[in-house]
Amino acid sequence: MSAMSQTRTEAGTRTEALLDVRAVRKVYEGQGRSVEAVRDLTFSVARGDLVCVVGPSGAGKTTLLKCIAGLLAPTAGEVVLDGEPVDGPPPGMAVVFQEYGRSLFPWMTVRKNVELPLKQKKLPKARRAELVHQALSAVGLDDVHGAYPWQLSGGMQQRVAIARAIAYEPHILLMDEPFAAVDAQTRADLEDLVRSLWQRLGVTTLFVTHDIDEAVYLGQRVLVLSSSPTVVLDDVTIDLPAQRDQLTTRASTRFTELRGHVFAQIQRAKRHSGASVAG
């Protein structure tokens, strides 16, 4: 486990694991029946890494992410962030949700939306203004500070959510299928935005998606999940060059190979749940 995270660094930076997911299991107790969403998940994410989690729909990806974010308590196992067990949303974590339209405060302007978490961190006013400005500029939204989220397109709203996340200066950034609801064109732009922000800021990122191409294009590592009840089926190192772009990277042979590999795993995952794979 720790050996895996030790070897998992490309840039030669610090090699310790920032996030440790240890034997996490989540069972939803309903009336008269219980649903095991996540069976046994163990993996770690090294500091500064960009890891994509991909799995068939209904694979308990969102459950996993909520457990990591401290929004759900796992039934068994634990999540350790920076040496501290997670038992509620940890302070150094930012989350970008899939439902951008419901994750931004519609009664606040873009600027206020980005600024609110900083106010909660009790940052001085000047510092807040600086961070808001930098973050919005980093996502290419210099001229919409005063607009309301609903005045913007879906892609722009998700940019605001990303700006809010990076202005928060998190140790770790969680993204829950953030681009599932935007059109393909916007999606490609946003993928490149995430890549470039990650390269510039070096923030550890866990990116959950159901899109195999997206996972391979973005990640340094791709974790393939099985169907529910979920286990980790495969842990694929993406050895594509650090500089990626939509045209050449996606056309490269290596990309096709990796994509094919992950695709085959997903197909396997669809047929097998954690129950059969683990056994």
Added chain:
Amino acid sequence: MRLAGRIVRTLVAALALPTVLLALWWVLTADSESYYLPPLSEILADVDDVWLRSDRLSVDVAPSLLRLTGGFLLAVLLGVALGVAIGSSRRLRAFCEPVLEFLRAIPPPVLVPVLMLFAGIGDAMKVLVIVSGCLWPILLNTVEGVRAVDEVLVETSRCYGVRGPARLWHLVVRSASPQIVTGMRQGLSIGIILMVISEMFAASNGLGFSIIQFQRTFAVTEMWTGILLLGLLGFLLATLMRLFERHVLNWYFGLRQAQRGGSR
């Protein structure tokens, strides 16, 4: 400029029907001989004497409005505070809801005699009567609004450390604000009715008191001026309420329009 144009158009649209009705009233009562239904021209001629050239604005109208404002604001404060508490807790809701439904079903005017026993016949009683009527729509609408807070926004707030008073204000109250304002609008119209009713029972001043007083002394024309003034007042207050709504819920109307028009 565009805003001014819009206001003028809204005013014209709002005033067209009242103007027609007043004109009808004017024409139909023009040669009225009835003692109880004097010509509108006489009533209007009296407005000046009865309300403007006397001290009634300060002696009667001002106390009425103060009691209404006080009662209404108190009801808003109480209704939102209790509504947020009840709406946030499922247990509290199950506990309170039957009682609330019962209390809401009591017509506030029947509380006047009861409240008189406890609070006397002064301003306190009248304010309490107004509160007892305004409170329910505000409270119940707030509960509904708080219950409907978006789950994703709740999780977003948790993740970004928005808690305590900031959570209450930025998340709970703001997202319930459309329902709260609806409750306030309903509460205000009930409040105006109760303002008048509370003054009809036991009072020494107030708009309702004056109208009853005119009626009892057969000052019919004066009574009609009071009724007209009351109507005008209600209209003004409703307009103020609408302006407040536009200001506070600007985001909500914009959001709804954006959703109707599809994603832009």
